[in-house]
Amino acid sequence: MIRQEETIVAPATPGGTGAISVVRLSGPDAFRVAGDLTGLSSPLAPARTLIRCSVRDASGGILDIALAVFFPGPHSFTGEDVVEIHLHGNPVVVESVIRAACAAGAVPAEPGEFSRRAFHRGKMDLTQAEGLCDLIAARTEAAARSALRQMRGGLREEIVPLRERLLSLLALQEAAIDFAEEDDVPAITSLQLLERVSEIIGRLEELLRSYEAGRRFRDGATVVIAGVANVGKSRLLNRLAGEERAIVTETPGTTRDYLHADVPIGGVPVTLIDTAGLRETADPVEREGVRRSREIVASADLVLFVLDGSRAAEVGDRSAYEEVAMLPHLVLLNKSDLPAAAEGSGFAGAGKRGALRLSAKTGEGIGDLVAAVAREVASAEGAIRAQAPLTRARQRLAVERALSALSRAKAATEEGLPLEFPAADVREAAGALAELLGEVAPEEVLDAIFGAFCVGK
């Protein structure tokens, strides 16, 4: 529930003991509450300047010696009056100051409430708010960088020019319709229309492709280790995770349930999953494990298919491989510490780059494997696209709507439908992009017309 009439308070730094902790107040009474606590009065305290003060509770008892900063709205994070009190980093002090603030009339903030207020006050648009949300939840540095870019308007910077191109195209179309009587309005030809629409379609398709890369940077990728039993899958997981996660034994079929570890690879938060061996079995418990393994494999972003390099590939290996052959995968020849007996020949995934020879036991070849996995889940192109990618289903849907409208505009023009039909499509596309950011007003179309042409009666 939105309750912006209230003044909220919360710690702005994580709990625990540190050098300092910051308590933040926001709302119409922020200055008054801070005044009650610190004895500072806002008109006297210079804005956006650290001021030394003592923080006291209602009975006058001193809680801490602190520094306070006053941010008068609307020039503050939330757009409201905001006060930050920098306390000594002790949870007990923080707790007592928040209790004192509440006694003075503030209420504890709900999670994300400061950001939500910033959004409501128009301090950020929807994509920026989403970026901030991603930043807070980022699991890797690359994800954080991507989120920060979006928060600072990265996606906006992508969308705004595209929307402007659509609006200027629409202005040309509308000028040809609404000012057909004027001699100074250039008519737009079908060819020009097609060219412009195709250009924008190309750019939007690129953005849509970046959704995949962006989604991985935000949500991470799933990498599944698969192969028949006893080829060293669990040991590989442990090696990659750098700790003992899986029970590693020499008995086939030990790993009946799947185990997983979260590892950042190439800037992407990767969830590594070790599966039960893929093999036919009569044991109902193990069969259940195998069934689940198959499900997990099918939904993977990447499969690491492990062979025992110390023995020749067997029928079981080949039938297991059939289940991953159509998925993105790498073929690994494990146990390079033992004498080699197989080359991974006959496995399509090994074809391109060759099977990777490694030893989960000694760590040999693991560096190459990490590099190969990084290439697959976070391609260089993907990383570049992730500069300001779509990261949300909401954003993807809007781009898809714009794309389908533009495809219709193209088809309508090619079929020779009258100008107003592709114009309706382009308008819809511009509207879809506007939905990513705000609203599109027909007034903007007219402004574009009048800015560019001499139009007279």
Added chain:
Amino acid sequence: MSGSPYEYPKEYDVIVVGGGHAGCEAALAAARMGCSTLLLTTNADTIGLMSCNPAIGGLAKGHLVREIDALGGEMGRNIDATGIQFRQLNTSKGPAVRSSRAQADKQLYRLRMKKALEATYGLDVKQAIVDAVVVDGGAAAGVDTNLDVRYRGKTVVLCPGTFMKGLVHVGLVNYPAGRAGDFPSLRLSDSLRRLGFSVGRLKTGTTPRLDAKTIDFSKTVRQEGDDRPVPFSFDTAAIRRPQLPCFMTHTNAATHDAIRSGLSRSPLYSGIIKGIGPRYCPSIEDKVVRFSGKERHQVFLEPEGLKTAEYYPNGVSTSLPYDIQLKMLRTIPGLESVEIVRPGYAIEYDFVDPVQLHPSLETKPVKNLFHAGQINGTSGYEEAGAQGIVAGINAALRVNGEPPMVLSRADAYIGVLIDDLTTKGAREPYRMFTSRAEYRLLLREDNADLRLSETGRRVGLLPEERYRRFLAKREGIGAFRKRLEETRVGAGHPLCAAVEKAGDSLLRPGITYAEVLRRPGVTGAMLLACDPELRGATREAVEQAELAIKYEGYIRRQEEEAKKLKKYEDMRFPAAFPFETVPGLSAEVRDKLVRVRPDSIGQAQRIPGVTPAAVALLLVVLRRGAEATVPSYPRGETTG
């Protein structure tokens, strides 16, 4: 004014102030709905006068005329009866942006309109200058005139055009006038200001009028009207009047030099004119200055009527000094020895911020007071007429104790017009364009009657006979469409050969006529040519069914959008909704909401600068208010 005016003994239901295009529609609508109506005009000889160009319609404006007609208004019939050149514009650009335009015989147009007023039972026309609106208990109760006469009325509709503090400019010379040659209304806008209205100033202008016998038409390009004129009114069967041509010529470098030589004495460029003029209908000096790279501008020479030699040179509206006007005109091919009958001029006038209006055109500060036309910041006869008919209908509905008629953006261009005005206000004279309508494909000239006849009938304006004809037409369209959806093409059907001949891919047997019609190259005429049994259908039935089938996908998408619109239009704020104290709004958004005081969430969304986040907040507060069972506020009540 003395303390005790003469009180006219009769109390009217509706008093309309102004006899222009808005006032005429308002008075006719009110009187035809059974209200005793008084129309006051400063000059009974200028009722329905075309003060600027002698034409009705044009892009998007033709739509407005059709809508006025569909509701039961007069403008369409009036131009059909007095038009001297009819043209369909934009025929190649698509069915919804096709518009009608007609040159009028300016004198015949006004005389016929005046006669329509005079012939209406219950409608009195009187000549008077109105000085003030009489308000009693927050509601309009009549008007006072400059002769100290008080007319009492239950409702008042103000349509003063450019007359409020009108100031005519020609060069550095200026004088008060409502229009060149007419008295201004000097006191009315002060009366409105005292009542709490926000009064601003706008500017518009017109061209010189030229003497035909001094024009060499051989140097111009003749432009004929359509061979078969299409009437505006759904009432008119055919136009049989002889058609006159227009003539096209252009300005040139010498024209532009002449104009520049006079800029120092231009009231526009010397800063004398403070009012804001229309961007899209600029004066020739404005065009030359703002688009200095352009070598020439087109000028259409339009006849002002059958019995006059005056021509209207469309494209050279100006307020330059008289000598510059002459010098400039005489550089134009065909006008080398032209004589000016009346010089062009600019006029500044007072208008009232239209955000102070409800979508019914009733004012928010004063109950039972309605504003229509240029007082609301619009320009154009059609825009004026559209508001006039809405104001007249709603004044009559108020008198009868019925809820107002409000058209939405998905119903009509009239809805777009009034919503734009009441939501965004007017910073410059507002003119309609088809691009202002987001549901443009639904709002066509050809279906204005399908969209609005029910409304016209419901409010009691559209005559019974017209309505019955409309019902028959609608039924015919439905039957024809059904037939196209259901008739299948068998093997060897003549249509197969026709389609093949048109170079299209072959038809599979069993396909319906409707499916064939969806193909890009196929027309309704082709179907009719191939199947004699279809020929019984009316032209309108074929046209409507063809549009509905051919563009079904586009139409359906816009209908879905329109449904979404309706959802938000139906979320209405109570009249006394406290926009001032909604928590969490930024000061900027709050100011905008307080200024407009939107009637619905939909309208709030469309106020420029009101963010989606702010709308979300309003929704929360509105819902919370509804839950708290706040006493319901009567709609249309004033808050000030």
